[in-house]
Structures are given as C-alpha cells and as structure tokens.
Amino acid sequence: MNPLTSETPQCISEPGSWCYQVYQVTHNEWLAASAGWLVAKPLKILMILLGAFLVRLIVRKLIDRVTAMPRKNDRKLPALLRPLRERAPSLLGPALTERRTQRAKTIGSVLKSVTSFVVYGLAGIQILGELGYNLGPILASAGILGVALGFGAQNLVKDFLSGMFMMVEDQYGVGDVIDIGEASGVVESVGLRITTLRDVKGTVWYVRNGEVRRVGNSSQGFAVAVVDVPLNYSADVDRATAVLTEAAIESVGSEPLSVNVLEPPEVLGVESVTPEGLTIRLTVKVRPGKQWTVQRALRAAVMAKLESVGFEPPMGRFVSPGNSSQPAQ
DSSP: OOOOOHHHHHHHSSSHHHHHHHHHOOOHHHHHTTIIIIIIHHHHHHHHHHHHHHHHHHHHHHHHHHHHOOOOTTTOOTTEEEOOOOOGGGGHHHHHHHHHHHHHHHHHHOOOOOOOOHHHHHHHHHHHHTTOHHHHHHHHHHEEEEEHHHHHHHHHHHHHHHHHHHHTTTTTOOOOOOEOOSSSSEEEESSSSEEEEEEETTTTTEGGGOOOOOEEEESSSEEEEEEEEOTTSSOOHOOOOOHHHHHHHHHHOOOOOOOTOSSOOEEEEEEEEEETEEEEEEEEOOTTTHHHHHHHHHHHHHHHHHHHHHHHOSSSSSOOOOOOOOOEE
16 A cells, blocks of 8 residues: 555544545545545434334334224223223213224324324434534524414314313213214214214214313213103192102113113102193113113103093193204114
C-alpha cells in the first residue's frame, strides 16, 4: 500500500472501521471517507425500521390474542375484556356474542392504531437523528401542528374519546334497548365515532358518540313491567285489586311469561283519577328487555279476567299506558 498523503482520510488506517473496510475493498479514498453515509447510516436506518416493524408485529399479535373470542362452546370473555366491567345480560343470546366480539375488536383496533403510531413515530425520530437533523425545532413544530389539528378536529376527537370511554365502561352494546334522547331503539352496532340503533318503526339512527349526553338502558340488571288498568268510578277497588292479583299470578306462573319474571307481581293500588275513571297500577320485576312482552301479555290477561267477573271499562276514550316508542319484543 502506498504511503498516505496529507489529504488521505485518517480513518483508512483504523482497522475495524467502515472507512477502513471500504478502502480495503475499493481503494477509493472518497468512498472510504463517505463510508459513514453510504454504508453505516443506511444500515442503522434499516435496522431501526426492521426493529420497529418487528416490535409492531409482535405487539399486534399479542393484541389479536387477547381480543380473540374463545371457541364456540366456550362462554368465557376475551382476555382483554376480563378486567373490564361487563353489564350485558346473558339473555341477549346470540346478540351477546356479537356484542362481546364487536367490543373486543373495536378496543383492539384502537390499541393497534396507537401501537403503530407510537412505534413508527419513535422510529421516525431516531431516523431523523441519524440523518443529523436538529430534533428540537421539528418536535416544536409537530406540537404546534398537533394543537392546530386538535382545535380543527375537536368534534372528531370528542366523538373518539366518548366512544372509547363508552366501550371500556360498557354503557351499552349490540342488542341493548336504549334511549339517548333524540332517538331510542335497539342497538345494532357500536363504533368509536358512531352508534347505530333501530327504532320501533324500523328507522335506523346514526348517533355521534360525542353528542350523547345521557343514556337510558333498558337491558341491564332488571326491568319493571308496568300495567295500568282503567276502571270506572263505581268499581269496587278492593275486589278489583284481588282479581288483578289473582289474574297476574296465574299469567306469570305459566309459560312463556314464567321464564322472564323474576319476582311475583304486585298491585300498587290506585295510580290516578281522571274525569273518565280511575286507574290501578300493577307491576312485576322481569328480566331486562322483556318488560314490553310481559306488559302486553299481562294487560290482555287482567282485562279479560276483569270483564269475566263483571267489571266494566270506564266510559270515554282510553289511552293505552306505556311508552309509544317501545320496541317490539
């Protein structure tokens, strides 16, 4: 090897360096001096990208595992949902499985998106550092841009955060009967931005999660079937109460109502007095979402029983009690 001149890069005399290795192969001083940019930095950037890809892949596989539904005959929750509170009643049947699947997939999708953003974001910062960029101004600009985007898309962020909290808290899900003010009906799908529900008339409502101020859920814990029975002023209230109790007990004691009733029916007494007559209220505790089915059956049974023993309905127009927006069950 020829003696080194004063312009020869000193790194070619350092065994083990990229400069030395490139010079040994090419005998080109310019390539040797540029070995850091031509070989070392590209390899480091490639390793950063490969590491980010592997980390993202491993984390996504773990998320898929903890959000996967158990086998068909296994009634256990996905591992991701086990630490979270579940309010869904088991009587939802197939809708319960769909609800759990959708809830797990939605939360899993968010976790995957966050993982990709964090992993590739950190990888991008490391790559910029390797390229020699000053990260301070870049991070400051990114912060200002994030604030601007936050103000511009605050409704979208609001919907997203509301959807996340709703998913984690399991306020409602697929198969639930809910009332959210402007719309009420059976929930068909739940997303991070939009909740879809169908009302009793078949209309599908798309509601932004950020616009939901309060939720009335008729499918959690238990429900109460309320039947208001009209009578005229001349009716014997005590005898009517006894007849109503007997008819209600007979009705809920046989199928198909017996599977939905949790406690014996109770006659509360006179609920209201109107110019047309008076009203006696009957209640019974039932499984969530089954109150409308029980109300209809009980109303038919007790009215038939009252007429059979001689009670007459009040004169004038009778308005059937209950919520007109109740879903068909």
